[in-house]
Amino acid sequence: MNFNTKYPSIDDLRKKAKKRIPKFAFEYLDGGCNENVNLKKNTDRIRDIELKPNYLISHKKSSLKTKLFGHTYDAPFGIAPIGLQGLMWPKSPEILAKAAFEHNIPFILSTVTTASIEVISEITEGQAWFQLYHPAEEDVTRDLLKRAENASYKVLVILADVPTFGFRPKDIKNGLSMPPRMTLKNILNILSRPEWAIKTLINGQPNFESLKPYMPKNLDMKQLGKFMDVTFEGRLNEDKIKRLRDLWKGKIVLKGAESIHDVESAHRLGIDGIIVSNHGGRQIDMGEATIDAAKSIVPLYKNTLPIMMDSGIRGGADIARVLANGVDFAFLGRSFMYGVSALGQKGGDHTISLLKTQLKQVMEQLSCQSTSDFPKYLIE
Secondary structure (H helix, E strand, O other): OOOOOOOOOOHHHHHOOOOOHHHHHHHHHHHHOOOHHHHHHHHHHHOOOEEEOOOOOOOOOOOOEEEEEEEEEEOOEEOOOOOOOOHHHOOOHHHHHHHHHHHOOEEEEEEEOOOHHHHHHHHHHHOEEEOOOOOHHHHHHHHHHHHHHHHHOOEEEEEOOOOOOOOOHHHHHHHOOOOOOOOOOHHHHHHHOHHHHHHEEEEEEOOOOHHHHHHHOOHHHHHHHHHHHHHOOOOOHHHHHHHHHHHOOOOEEEEEOOOOOHHHHHHHOOOOEEEOOOOOOOOOOOOOOOHHHHHHHHHHHOOOOOEEEOOOOOOOHHHHHHHHHHOOOEOHHHHHHHHHHHHHHHHHHHHHHHHHHHHHHHHHHHHOOOOHHHHHHHEO
């Protein structure tokens, strides 16, 4: 086994992460919106799925290799984009990007995380994907895309599911911002996590590195919040997609598609793939679980464009359940951040190795030879 056997599950990593990072950082990572209904439902509905093994058949060695956009990855899963990663553990996007590159799986860089477009490209030798939040100013959009193109990114991910920021009560109480508001409560919490505090001190205060060229210097917290509100215009529409399609010559993936209407529009506008997602249950609490949305989309578009999914997928068995419903590729966010928050520099490699081991065991148990064969084992 190529992972630390003290942490043989994502839940073990989550428990370790909770003890290792400040409460405001853990609750940002772990929480959803409103009452966390959709956060829980995403995973629960995935785990309602059942698969039936076939034992008495000829079976060769199972392979995790999966082809997507002309590239053969070593596993059918990747690392989803997450904002503020360096707040949870210093240098975590760099750690995860390096692990993703070494394991030959995709890493998606968020516009609002704490490593720059250029640094992640260097780490991954241009193999990372870039997720664009939608700048209000056309000049900023063009410059971000030009930087991504110059850094050899081949896949652009655009967001449909953040027309407004989700209502997250715990983050509001914690004064979560970048940097976090230094209330007495937060200061005491940081002091109770000395390793996190020392690592943060050594590596420096996390910042929105990709956005630095567009930000006035020395912003205080209130000014930073105003800058973010003015800079980003979250709502995506058909005109924006058309402009992005004209500007970007590589592959474009729409993230946040949950309705057949949105998928139809995306396909008509020349989108190359979709990620069925509800932002990890962080945007709308009364929405549909992502696996249920995927079940309605897959029969209509399975052979038309790649259908990927995130939100609610926690472990290798969950990846198997999702692929059995015809999804081509899975992305996980929290699971990887639990890994890095728990194990630091070793967290990315550990989590990828753990997920590969879990998924491979399921495949061998089912007698499933390739990832595209999973639907044969679905109990409907």
